[in-house]
Amino acid sequence: MRSAALLLAGLGCVLAAPLWARELVDASAPVDLAVTIYRDPDRGEGDELDADDPRGLAMISETRRVTLPPGESTIRFEGVAEGMIGVSAIVTGLPGGTIEKNRNAQLLSPAALVDGTLGNRVTITRMNPATGRQVSETAVVRTRADGGLVLQTGQGFEAVQCSGLPETLTYNRIPAGLSAQPVFSVDTRSAEGGTYDVTLTYLAWGFDWQADYVGRMSEKPSGEQFEMGLLSWLTLVNDNGQSFDNAKLQIIAGKLNVESDYEGLADPPVAEGLYLTCYPIGSTSDGAIPPPPMAPPPPPAPPAMMMSMDAREIVVTGARLRTGAVRAEALSVVTAEEEDLGDLKLFRVPGRVDVAAKGMKQVAFLNKDAVKARLLYQTGCNPDGWIGEGGDPVRAEVLLVTKNEDKQGLGIALPQGAMTLYEPTSGGERLGATTSLRDYARGQDIELDLPESRHVFARCAAVSRTGRQEGRKWTAMRSVLTNANPHPVTMRLQLGWAGGFDIRFPGAKVVVKNGYQTVEVTIPANSEKTFDWRLRDQVSE
Numbered sequence: 001m002r003s004a005a006l007l008l009a010g011l012g013c014v015l016a017a018p019l020w021a022r023e024l025v026d027a028s029a030p031v032d033l034a035v036t037i038y039r040d041p042d043r044g045e046g047d048e049l050d051a052d053d054p055r056g057l058a059m060i061s062e063t064r065r066v067t068l069p070p071g072e073s074t075i076r077f078e079g080v081a082e083g084m085i086g087v088s089a090i091v092t093g094l095p096g097g098t099i100e101k102n103r104n105a106q107l108l109s110p111a112a113l114v115d116g117t118l119g120n121r122v123t124i125t126r127m128n129p130a131t132g133r134q135v136s137e138t139a140v141v142r143t144r145a146d147g148g149l150v151l152q153t154g155q156g157f158e159a160v161q162c163s164g165l166p167e168t169l170t171y172n173r174i175p176a177g178l179s180a181q182p183v184f185s186v187d188t189r190s191a192e193g194g195t196y197d198v199t200l201t202y203l204a205w206g207f208d209w210q211a212d213y214v215g216r217m218s219e220k221p222s223g224e225q226f227e228m229g230l231l232s233w234l235t236l237v238n239d240n241g242q243s244f245d246n247a248k249l250q251i252i253a254g255k256l257n258v259e260s261d262y263e264g265l266a267d268p269p270v271a272e273g274l275y276l277t278c279y280p281i282g283s284t285s286d287g288a289i290p291p292p293p294m295a296p297p298p299p300p301a302p303p304a305m306m307m308s309m310d311a312r313e314i315v316v317t318g319a320r321l322r323t324g325a326v327r328a329e330a331l332s333v334v335t336a337e338e339e340d341l342g343d344l345k346l347f348r349v350p351g352r353v354d355v356a357a358k359g360m361k362q363v364a365f366l367n368k369d370a371v372k373a374r375l376l377y378q379t380g381c382n383p384d385g386w387i388g389e390g391g392d393p394v395r396a397e398v399l400l401v402t403k404n405e406d407k408q409g410l411g412i413a414l415p416q417g418a419m420t421l422y423e424p425t426s427g428g429e430r431l432g433a434t435t436s437l438r439d440y441a442r443g444q445d446i447e448l449d450l451p452e453s454r455h456v457f458a459r460c461a462a463v464s465r466t467g468r469q470e471g472r473k474w475t476a477m478r479s480v481l482t483n484a485n486p487h488p489v490t491m492r493l494q495l496g497w498a499g500g501f502d503i504r505f506p507g508a509k510v511v512v513k514n515g516y517q518t519v520e521v522t523i524p525a526n527s528e529k530t531f532d533w534r535l536r537d538q539v540s541e
Helices: 002-016 110-116
Strands: 023-026 032-038 056-068 071-078 084-092 098-103 121-127 134-141 150-153 156-159 167-171 183-190 194-217 225-238 244-253 313-316 337-341 344-355 359-380 382-386 397-403 417-425 428-437 445-450 456-462 475-483 489-497 501-504 511-513 516-523 527-537
Touching (some): 023 056, 084 183, 121 150, 183 194, 344 359, 456 489, 475 489, 489 527, 516 527
Parallel strands (some): 023 071, 194 417, 359 489, 382 456
Antiparallel strands (some): 056 194, 071 183, 084 194, 121 134, 225 359, 337 344, 359 397, 397 445, 417 428, 456 475, 489 516, 501 527
C-alpha cells in the first residue's frame, strides 16, 4: 500500500506540472521601429484622403528584447496595432523559430475583468444607507458579465447595482492574459534560454497618405516661359489607437495590386463594457416568474484603455495603466529621399518621426526653388463641323508644361496629389489656379490642366459646309486662332485621333501626343492667325 501511495503521489506531481506547459514571457517595448505606409490603392487621382476611414496599409517592423527560459515559452508582444493583419506577421531572431502564432481577441475591459475574476475575490465598496458612510467588504464573483453580476458576500448572494446605491468593485490584480493594448503572441522553443533581440514585422490596416503641392511663380509670366518654386507635403494618417513613436518613416508611391481582403482580416480586438440588469421590483413568490429584461443592444467597442461603466467605477490596484491620449504635435519639416522599389517608389524620411494614434501628420518631401515651366494653349478640331457655321470661338485650354528632369529643376518622382498655384500681383501673391497631378516618374513630360484662357480663342473645322469627306478624299480644314495677350503664345492643335486620319499640315511637323495627332504653332501678340490644312480617313490594313 505504501508503494501504491508513493506511485499515486508521483503521478499527481506529473499531472500538476505537465511537461508541455509553456512559460509566459513579455517582450519589451520596441527598441526600434520602422513604419512604411502604402496609399489606398482604390483612391484615384483627384480623390481626397478620408481621414475618418483611411483604407491604406502600413508595414510595421518592431525590434523588441526578450529573455527566454530553457524549453518552450509563449512570447507576448503588447501594443501592436489594433488593425494588425495577423496572417501577415513574421517573427525573426528567435533561436528555435516559431511554433504557433496567436492574436489575442479580447482587451482589458470591465466585462473582461469580471469574466477573468470568476470564482475569485474582489472588494465591493458601497454606502451604508443608515449612516451614509462607505463600507468595504470582500466578495467572490459567482457569474460572468453577461447580464446580472452576482457576488457572494457574508450576507449571501446578491446582484451588483440592484440596491439603488452607488457601488464600486476593486480588483486586486489583472487576470492573466488581459492587456489594455492589443497583444500578439508566439510560441517558441529554446534549448538553453537567453536574451535575444527579435523583430516582429506585420501589415496593419487603417493608414493612408497623400501628397499636396504648392507652386509659387517667381514673377508673373511676360511670355510663355517662367520659373516657380515647388513645395510638396505628405499628409500621413494613422487611424489606429496605437502610436509609433521615434519610428523610421517611409511611404510608398504608386498603385499596389491588392487581392486579399485585408480589411476583413484586420478586425480589431474587442473591449466590452459591463452592462448590468436586475429583476423588477417584487418577488418570484408573488406569482408568475417575470420574464427576463431585454438586453440592450451591444454598444460600439470603446477605444483601447477606456473602461467606462457609465456611473460605475472600476479600480485596479497594484497596476498603473499607461494611456494613449492623442496629443498635439509640432509640425515636422524634413525632406524625404527617393528610392526605387520595383515599379513603385519609396520615399525615406530622414531622422525619426512620431506617428501618433488617431492622428494626422505632415512631412515636407520636396522643395525646389527654380522649376522651369511654360504655359501652353490647346484646342481640338472638329472634322465634321463647318468653319463658317458662325458662333463664338471657344476658349483655349491652358496647360502648365515642364519635364521631370534635373535641368528643368526637378528630377524626382512626383506622387499624385492636388496642387495650388500662386501668382504674383502688385498687391502680393494671389491664388492663380488649382489642379491635380497623377504619378509622374523621372524623365516624364508633365502637363497640368489650368483654367481656360480669357485671352486666347480658336475655331477649327472643315472649310466645306458638308464637313469631312468620307473615304480617301481629302477634306480641307481651317484653324482660326486669336491671341489677345501682349506677347506671343504657342497653341497645340489636336487635329484628330492617332491612327484615324492621314494629315497634311504645311510648315509644321505632326506628332502624336496623348492619343491625338497634334501640331504646335505660334500666334503673335494681339493678332489673329489662320492655318489651312487637310485630312482624310486612314486606310485600315
